[in-house]
Amino acid sequence: MPLSILTTLVHNLIKVPAAVLRSRVAKDAEVLALRHENAVLRRQIARVRYEPADRIWLAALSRLIPRDRRRQVFAVTPATLLRRHRQLITRKWTFPPRGRLGRPSTAPTVKQLILRRRHPDAHVRTRHLDSDEARALPDGQVDALVVRAPLPVTDDGLDVSVLYDEPRALLVPAFHRPAGKESLTPDDFTDEPLVACAGTTAPWTGFWRLEPRADGSPAPLGPLLVDTFEDKLEAVADGRAIALVPADDPRGALRNDLVAVPVAGIEPCQVVVATRSADANPLVAHFRESAKNLLVREA
Template sequence: MTEADLDLRLVRYFAVVAEHRHFGRAAEQLRIAQPSLSRQVRRLEQQLGARLLDRTPRGTALTEAGEVFLPRAKSLLRSASRAAAEARAVARPNRIVIGYGNGLIVTQAAQAMRRSHPDAEVHTRHIDFSQPHAALLDREVDAVVARLPFPTSGLRVTLLYQEPRALVVSREHRLAGEDSVTLDDIADEPMPRFPGTDPAWTAYWRLEPRPDGSKAPEGPAINALEEKFEVVAAGQAVVVTVRAAARMRPDLVAIPIEGVEPSHVVLATRAGERSRLVADFARLAEQHITEAPDV
């Protein structure tokens, strides 16, 4: 059979089962009955002439064929999603979706866009810190205001402003009363781990490598950015973030770090983008998004 013969719905079902390694959890996410999901995956296996999954009482494991097929299945699903998004974009040229990262505000620029283009559909959407690159290339959004670092291949990136990074500690921490700290001051301080995140992003916010080539001591593993302040307030770790982020909690203190470059807030769009709306928003973003929000 050829790639064109594959049913994308069945490919997606397989990809979700492979992600969860469990038919029950996959069926719950897909909102279909588990027996039906099992039948659909078996149908895909029959079409391919290869067993993709081994079913066991404890869960599901990929076969050797499944290991080979999974990355290609994901690529196929991404290509189909991008093709559909590109078709929609051509059909709806008067629509723009503006993405924004954690702690960033695009309201003023978006409102200016609506005033400049009263007939256009201007939407805003929060984008997770790990998603700017994929969201743009998959055409889920048309422009993103986010903090570096993130992958920028295939993108046009414009600096909007810089924001100092700071060390955030609990009010009971030994450094809480300091006017500033150095990397030597925090050499032995554990920092949270972010499993599965981009290594460049992790190194940037953990200040790695240190001048002597070392890494920060390992702190608790966290799965969401919001969790980091909980482990800091509990005295289990310290974190590096932008100074404004710590102002939302009275039990935390943000301390300037000497000799560390600031965070860069940028506007990212697709390279070679021809949309008039995207070009106009880029101009308005440079006018209206010029400093950190006063939290």
């Protein structure tokens, strides 16, 4: 390992005189090309893995780059390392929560109603699905979904009933300028890059990225596409983008490096219950009815 580190450092140091002797135009063009290639790779790769020699060389180069530019140059910043350290501590030292965050779970209430009052012999199992797993309903892996609309999948062949409206909030890093505000409007973050999720429908993407804008232009795109909500949280915590999220979603509130600020002047999302239109299972019909009566947004 030490030999490989020394070899890498010597190899990179040999390149320095050649870089100094090149013309300024050639170096600027190469920097722009490498910067664009770096942005493309960040969109395609969720996490960059560095060897020890890579970390040493990049740490040395970082001393020559202004602090406010490091986030655009490096995929990993000191804030990233601190965040990962906090996650390690969180996984190691866990304590029972002092209170409940977000809307309390109502799934046991619904199951109790179905099992005891109408179908005492039925077996109901609940699952938590991320947005990229919503195809479990049309694919027949689950019988009903309580989900936010617009749906991340096409609603062809689905029955969708609205349960209640839920405001949206802007999720930003704790060090970001809007983090200290009581509320925001879309004009406050019109130039900020917004996270985009891969594999979702156009209405879903447009809704959560406020597209199109008033002038018909798309929202600024973040440096990467994410696959899950957890990936979205990581991108925001790293300071690479911001994201619109449901105001009642507790996953962002559980982290001390993220802040959710209410956004005024935009349409709320809707919590709905979705089932397959052709499903004649009486349990599914009773679940829809129970959801309409029991799943309400708490003030």
